[in-house]
Amino acid sequence: MTPFISIQSVTKIFQKGQSLIKPLEDLSLDVPQGEFLSLMGPSGSGKTTLLNLIAGIDRPNSGKIIIDKREVSGLSRAELTRWRARHVGYIFQLYHLVPILSAYENVELPLLLGKLGKAERQERILAALDLVGLADRADHRPAELSGGQEQRVAIARAIVHDPGLLVADEPTGDLDRESADGILKLLGSLADDHGKTIVMVTHDPRAAAAAHRSLHLEKGRFVESPTGHSVSASPSR
């Protein structure tokens, strides 16, 4: 079966001053559709770089990234932007909601790029907010919400345009335990019940344990996890 995400011998190089930094080197990974994958590793291990490549925010120096049968590593910046708008939902550690907009308006942002009418947008926004349990907070601004609620709004924003791929960068990193568990449960249900493929970067072993599979990165390569988690870059399911 063709994997939903196929990363083939990807290398990413950054130039920092006079020196070259290689956060990822010859990395390969397959992720089937509907899998909830966590990426762990110390700071500077390349996990966020890998997440950005998967999300189409950045492009590799070499290798291929194929997502949902489309090679995204060869797309131009403008093409990547259009692709992201349709196929990717991004969840940030610090939620990154637009402070002057209400929860409803924040969730609406991805839909403003499409051709949906107001009524259809409203239907989708309320459905997304309902799914994350915040339909009654639609008119609240981010400052009026708790951290957990803000992250739920961010998740609603990430799923409102029905992307096949969700990428999450430390989505529970700024939350208390209870809120974090709620977010992880929500992400799990998006993968299990809605068929979303989720790639999550985390430092938290408890968050990683909520995923279907966990991979450990160090110096740009997958390694044996110190806690004995799976190191296979191929899916076990």
Place this chain on the structure above:
Amino acid sequence: MKLALLALKNLVRHRLRSLLTTLGVSAGMFLYASVQTMQHSLAVATEAGAADTTLVVYRENRFCPATSRLPEHYLSVIEGIPGVRQAIPIQIAVNNCGASLDVITFRGVPPETLRAYNPEINVVEGTYEDFLNQSDGALVGQHFARRRGLSPGDTFEAVGVNVTVAGIIASDSPQDENVAYVHLPFLQQASRVGLGVVTQFNVKVERAELLQPVAEKIDETFAADQQPTHTRPEKAFFAETAKQMIELISFTRWLGLGAVAAVLGLVANAVLLIVRGRVRETAILQTLGYSRWAIGWMVVIEGGLLGLVGGIIGVLGATAFFHFKSFTLGNEGLTLALSPSLPVTLSGLAVAVTLGLVASLYPAWKATSRPLVQSLNA
């Protein structure tokens, strides 16, 4: 449209910042529109067109209306010159012959001739008959009346002349809007120049091409007379006699340019600060799939809206200011009404929006040129 609404939300929900920027823009645009109003008023008063067929006959070497004294009987001679359509003797009395912002000008004319000579005069309050029937009656230009708060029935005194307002007149001619027409014999006696003496003759010729030959003929006719004349088109006279005023107003062009530069800098600075304060927010939008064009467009729309709102307040403020204050610049008895005009208002609004848009181009480029990954980590 959806992006424009998003840009509008950004402005509306940062009320204080938007308000302060808008106030700055409106102050600059007020100054710009004021300067443009002066320039436009001057252009209307001095630029001759094909429709201008009026000559003014003064005493040669006159400095001020008070020094121009011509015999009233010249009228019949002037009317007999080929090409002359109509002529009217006028006695002028002014309160200030130098440059002034509050000139009061009385024009003494034969009351029975005024309407025939000047059919564009429209009595908007009071009646022409009241003017004809009252020897001390005055038809006051509405600009003048507004400036002085005059209504029919009011009496006022200036230059030692007491008159009763018989009517308020409107006219397409800026000069008519700023004077008080009174009976010629009344003014001749009240200003003590004596009966039979006038300041000038206004002469209408058949068509614009005849202005020059008729002027030459009039001056030639009276060259050997005791009171030689100097005849020029009305607007040329204004341009000549009000040179200092024109220089002063021409100088204000630099103030206008300064106002434009100030608005440009203000909007550019405000939008640049907005963009800098929103680096990560911009990156989030790009992550969500907003293209660089969309981001840049929103920034430009914000600048354009700041320019538009500031322009509406500033330009309309200047329009209202000149409308209600009714300023009149005067020199040697000729007046220049600083009147708001639709072309100035519309061009002021267009300039404000254009400045807003242009000033936002660099901030828009800054907002979109930074690498996305770098902005996300900002």
